[in-house]
Amino acid sequence: MSDLFQGQTMTAAYKFISAGTAHTFSFDFQPDKVVFNNLTKWTATAGGDPISVWFRGQTTTAHAFQETVIDSAAAQSFNFKDATTNGFTVADTEGGQESSQKLIDAISQADPCVVSTSTAHGFQTNQIVRITDLGSDMPTARGMDQLNNNRYKIVVIDSDDFSLKDVITGEPIDSTAFTAYVSGGRVTLETHVISLNNPQVTPYSNSNPYDPNPYNYAPIVYQLTAGTDVMQSDGDVFLMEVYKFGQVTDLGDLLT
Numbered sequence: 001m002s003d004l005f006q007g008q009t010m011t012a013a014y015k016f017i018s019a020g021t022a023h024t025f026s027f028d029f030q031p032d033k034v035v036f037n038n039l040t041k042w043t044a045t046a047g048g049d050p051i052s053v054w055f056r057g058q059t060t061t062a063h064a065f066q067e068t069v070i071d072s073a074a075a076q077s078f079n080f081k082d083a084t085t086n087g088f089t090v091a092d093t094e095g096g097q098e099s100s101q102k103l104i105d106a107i108s109q110a111d112p113c114v115v116s117t118s119t120a121h122g123f124q125t126n127q128i129v130r131i132t133d134l135g136s137d138m139p140t141a142r143g144m145d146q147l148n149n150n151r152y153k154i155v156v157i158d159s160d161d162f163s164l165k166d167v168i169t170g171e172p173i174d175s176t177a178f179t180a181y182v183s184g185g186r187v188t189l190e191t192h193v194i195s196l197n198n199p200q201v202t203p204y205s206n207s208n209p210y211d212p213n214p215y216n217y218a219p220i221v222y223q224l225t226a227g228t229d230v231m232q233s234d235g236d237v238f239l240m241e242v243y244k245f246g247q248v249t250d251l252g253d254l255l256t
Contacts, residue, residue, distance in 0.1 A: 009246035020234030033243040040236040086227030093221040104185035112163040112172035139211040143182040
């Protein structure tokens with residue numbers, strides 16, 4: 001979800017019961033600080049970790065800075081420690097234009113040439129793509145030198161595969177004599193709507209002649225994974241505090 005209140009302080013709170021395993025949390029805004037309060041461990045028991053803190057931009061993002069009870073008798077003696085494993089991991093999704101770029105999984109030596117992507121490509125017939133990161137100039141030769149850095153129209157075969165056509169003539173690309181594909185490569189969508197009805201969501205008809213392909217944009221999802229050191233024991237009750245600061249002013253090195 002996008003941050004709709006840029007420049008304003010934002011807060012959120014969540015209460016949950018831990019399963020004792022790592023968990024990924026999603027937020028409505030990009031947090032600057034997240035505090036995990038383990039209410040179960042908020043006791044005088046030595047070794048308990050009632051507080052775990054994460055700051056955006058901290059130097060060691062995978063760590064968790066925790067407050068630990070060190071004296072059970074006094075019930076007032078605490079210390080901070082740096083949990084160096086199983087702490088916090090930023091897990092934000094990248095967002096952006098959906099189905100714009102996919103990694104290549106295979107390319108056939110055939111007429112027409114067929115490209116297979118590692119995951120469902122989401123492209124549509126007659127869209128234009130550019131193929132990159134192939135050829136013998138890479139640190140390890142990846143094959144299909146003749147396709148590298150070229151633009152093609154595509155014909156969708158299924159969710160993972162499409163064939164290539166010449167952008168100008170529309171003729172299928174014959175890759176029979178091309179250098180055999182080895183590995184790697186990337187395909188990037190260059191156009192999303194070529195004309196009013198091409199590509200289209202449903203077949204052309206007299207009753208609904210203009211049904212253009214919608215422009216889909218995937219928002220960034222702000223996520224933070226809390227590891228087992230943070231989530232602690234199965235059944236522990238937590239209150240999580242999430243903060244977005246309206247402004248952070250860097251005062252620099254204060255001089256006396």
